[in-house]
Ligand SMILES: Cc1cc2nc3c(=O)[nH]c(=O)nc-3n(C[C@H](O)[C@H](O)[C@H](O)COP(=O)(O)OP(=O)(O)OC[C@H]3O[C@@H](n4cnc5c(N)ncnc54)[C@H](O)[C@@H]3O)c2cc1C
């Protein structure tokens with residue numbers, strides 16, 4: 012097996028990985044990033060509904076009462092996300108666990124993250140959508156809220172020169188969306204980092220001296236970890252990377268899966284690996300607008316409709332959004348029929364065609380993201396396949412029912428007709444009972460003050476494994492009630508600053 | 524995302540990813556014995572599958588060459604079951620109306636499908652998957668990036684719209700009070 016030595020090995024190339032890669036490379040460390048997904052760039056993207064294309068990059072983890080979506084490609088979720096880039100509100104950082112302890116470690120709150128949010132926003136050119144560019148769906152959503160006396164804000168996006176093509180989630184063919192391969196990753200490469208794609212980390216193993224005796228700089232720190240990897244193309248050869256510092260940025264599912272598969276080599280790992288997953292408890296409802304409402308065009312303008320309502324954040328712990336979706340997503344996600352439709356065949360045949368014909372201009376979909384507790388866990392099989400399990404309790408069922416009722420009442424009080432949506436599971440069966448689906452999963456290796464409560468310190472270092480860090484969504488200890496990427500990136504900037512502070516890479520000896 | 528939320532309605536893509544896999548051992552058992560003709564005679568199978576798609580989406584253009592393509596597309600997971608599925612439609616049509624499925628009128632074909640959807644769990648799964656595949660392929664226009672689906676006004680990819688077509692004039696009139704200065708709530 013070929014062996015490669017590096018100062019810092021970073022697993023993944025998404026939001027959590029990109030910041031430490033850039034900052035450590037700029038600080039003079041020899042940085043190597045490995046990404047299991049394929050290399051992508053603007054020219055590779057298509058504006059398509061071809062499932063074969065989407066399945067190349069997008070993955071799902073199914074489960075009980077919860078299913079997760081994420082991307083596996085250069086840049087992680089950034090190639091396919093909707094570029095909504097919002098700071099988490101203070102109330103998200105102040106959440107308590109069942110024992111009344113703060114979920115976030117002491118000292119980590121919105122004010123502490125703000126300087127890193129500033130940095131992340133500058134890097135991704137985040138700005139509030141100009142009023143003149145808010146898509147029709149967003150304006151109609153605003154009108155629904157305004158009619159009931161509720162507030163709405165224009166959201167913020169990582170984009171420059173958006174054409175409003177509406178295909179953000181298949182990748183931006185114009186290079187307008189600020190995916191990480193347009194900023195952080197090329198800048199990291201310019202600073203000397205190397206990136207290998209189609210290469211999967213299989214296990215992380217400590218070498219003889221994980222605990223250096225002195226407070227050493229990066230160059231003086233011994234090689235402490237080896238990571239066994241396998242190419243996902245060609246001969247599928249295995250490689251061994253040996254590093255002084257290893258940073259895991261494989262995402263909430265990827266990082267926890269890797270650590271769980273490495274447990275034999277890392278026996279002191281916290282019991283919390285793979286647990287405490289928070290998921291922004293998202294609840295969705297759909298309706299048809301009454302006559303007199305303007306066109307809510309589902310298909311034109313950027314994929315996210317431009318608006319967010321914080322009106323119910325303090326009272327209900329939720330934000331409310333309009334949702335846009337293309338036919339592929341809608342049809343493959345749910346069986347839809349008009350409420351009260353007597354015919355059993357409402358989700359196919361003529362009644363369904365009639366509904367589908369109203370989808371573009373008359374259908375409105377609302378979603379809420381909530382501060383639901385971090386209650387889900389990953390179950391990873393021997394062969395690395397993950398499932399997610401969310402135990403339901405009365406409080407969660409009540410949250411779902413109340414939130415759904417609130418969203419439906421927004422539609423009904425505006426005169427909308429409800430559309431019944433039965434969300435589908437992996438076998439096309441309607442989900443039974445409460446089911447959440449999200450791309451905002453976080454927390455599978457959460458930060459905590461003590462190993463008894465989490466997997467990593469507030470600096471991102473794995474308890475009892477010096478030099479082994481986690482910097483991605485896995486460390487975020489709570490639901491955020493807003494989209495996750497900017498908080499993950501800001502926190503990764505903070506962790507990177509801590510690593511630089513600790514190891515002072517510019518005084519390193521050259522890597523072998 | 525979405526979450527698909529957006530993405531979530533979609534859960535977006537998550538469901539796509541998860542959703543396009545017909546995985547089940549019972550199906551394999553069930554499909555092990557059926558008339559060979561449905562594997563050997565592509566035209567016979569295509570005729571039945573097109574009639575099925577036109578029952579699920581009655582207003583679809585009957586001459587659309589891609590109407591039944593997804594059922595037998597080797598890149599999609601339904602292909603191994605397409606022959607069996609066509610034979611099952613034919614058998615049910617024969618039992619109930621003594622007529623080949625593709626020669627029934629739309630109401631009769633719908634009755635055959637409804638009957639299957641009320642049958643055992645495996646049959647329900649097979650028919651549910653087939654309905655979903657027909658809808659996805661047609662409404663999303665999966666075989667031509669640019670085509671979309673005229674019936675529902677989906678234009679597909681690569682169609683540029685001026686700003687005026689994306690938003691409404693005088694957008695300020697839609698907006699209620701905002702709670703933040705810049706979109707970030709503190
Ligand atoms: C369709 C979609 C739309 C979204 N829209 C938004 C949005 O508008 N705004 C927002 O804030 N958030 C959005 N999100 C969520 C956002 O993308 C995620 O929160 C974010 O990408 C998570 O960052 P991360 O660094 O934790 O992991 P990721 O970005 O998922 O990156 C992890 C990377 O690590 C790689 N990896 C995993 N395991 C290994 C391994 N063993 N070896 C090598 N590589 C590995 C993966 O392939 C992946 O590329 C969206 C997500 C999706 C899927």
Ligand code: SF4
Nearest residue numbers: 173174176177179183
């Ligand atoms: S809507 Fe804007 S950001 Fe999204 S794909 Fe189109 S041009 Fe790119």
